[in-house]
Amino acid sequence: MPSPRILCISLSPIHRDARVLRQLAVLAEHGEVTTVGYGPTPAHATSHVQVPDSALTLPQTPVGVVKLALHRLRSAELDAPAVKYALGALAGQSFDLVVANDARALAFAFEVAGGAPVWGDMHEWAPGQRDQYFVWRHMVAPLMDHMCRTYLPRCAAVTTVAQSLVEEYARVYGVTPELVRNARPFEALTPQPVPEDGTLRLVHSGGAEPNRNLTMLVDAALALPHLTLDLYLVPAGDGGRYLRTLQERAGGSERVTIHDPVPPSELPRTLNAYDVGVFSLPPDNFNMENCLPNKLFDFLQARLAFAVSPSPEMARFVREHGLGVVSADYSGESFVEALRTLTPESVTAYKAASDRHAHELSSATDVATSHALVTRLLGR
Template identity: 75%
Template structure:
């Protein structure tokens, strides 16, 4: 009996997209997977439609922009250059299941699905991904809302990454969304011992983007004489300009170190040498205000204590599991005050709590949820 044919669409560099790679590890156990996205064939796929890097995922053409301005949203659904390329590449192909990652892939998924069920995996709140920007609010958000309103009720399954987003999708679009977090696999690690002398080693990993409050984290760590901060940073889309600014700041103190990024699979081992994972994200849009990011699960599997800003999902994650401290607001002063609460004894206790919860907060629940969903959609 032939294996089911599964199409997984993610208009992202899939080989570097941790969530989609975890998704592929599930899908490949149920069938032969064709992926659509940027970059090379990712692990877990048997075939790949590689979208040329220069093709945009939104209708960023003169005609497309005019359609968005005139609210001709249905006409604009398939106008993004990346979508048009994928639609032509998939012409005539048939699948037994189609997975659409993010709202901008929904119209394409239904255009090629035929009679196959569609699973819409909404990584974020689609209309609010960049709603701090005027152009997004007035040009792009209406299209994202249209995509969700048109296609999510037709999906055979909808999932998203956090409880607050599950509730928002259900309330606004009438879905019955499931929860598949950004948790990562369990790592066989132990908490690293604290240093003699009371030095606390802070760590952060992620993109070197201005809205990630990285300068604030660096300045906050310098306020306390007993802390150091190591950052593993990926250059952002600004050509590395912001990263260079941070490197200039790091050069002013031996207690600040910026490292090259490491592969997602290697992050827990790299971070295990530290004591506290630090992260602060100002609530500039709905998603930033309600984030439960990948890096929290990286910190957890690395067996680190936590110091985070008071975003509701992050605060609940940290406090419910006794993982560390939450600042009262997003200012440097508040973050410094939170760091002051982290005595070596409290850090050691929080690191042990991370170790105690590493199995239950790994991706085992999410993987089981995804397998059950795929089995249901394939009718097996």
């Protein structure tokens, strides 16, 4: 009996998309996986449709923009250049299961599914991904809302990353997703001791993007003389402009170091050399306010203490497990005050808590949920 054929669509650079890579590891245990996305063939894929980097994921063409402006949403569903390219590349192929990562892939997934079940994995609250911007609110958000309203009820399974998003999808679209967090596999690491001189080594990893509040992290680290800050950053598509801004903000201080990014698989071992994982995100939109990002699980498996902003999901995660400190508000001053409360003794205790919860908060539960979901869908 031939193996099931599974199509996984993620209009992202899959080879460095940690969530999708974990998803692919599950899918590959159930069949042969074809991926659609940017960049080279990712791990676990049998075959790959590499979308050209120049092909956009939204209908940002003259005709597509007119359709968005006139709210001709049904007509615009498949107009994104990336989708058109991939549809051509997949012509004539059939699949037993199609996975759509994010709302912009939903119509595409149903177009190629041919009656096969579709699993919609909603990484964020789709209509609100960039709703702090006028153009998104008035031209793109209606398309994302249309995609969710039209296709999520037709999906054989829906998943999302945090309980607040489960509740919002249920409230707005009448579909209750299963919870598959951004947790990562258990890492056999131990907490490293805090330096004897009392220096606390802060660390952050992620994208070098202005909306990630990284200048505030630099300012906060420089405000307290016993802190250092190391940043492992993926450059944004701005030619390194924001990275240069961060370097200028650090003012040549030896206490702030910007590193090249490391592969997702190497992050916990790299971060394990530090003491406190730091992350603060202003609540500029629904997703930013309700985020439970990958990096928290990176910090946990690295056995770090935490210092985070009071985003509800992050604050709950840190407080429930005794992992670190939460700032009183989203200001830089508040973050400095939270950092000021950290001592070598408290950081050692928080790191020990990360170690105690590393098994419990690893991806094992999420992997089991995903395996059960795929088994159910392929058995339909």
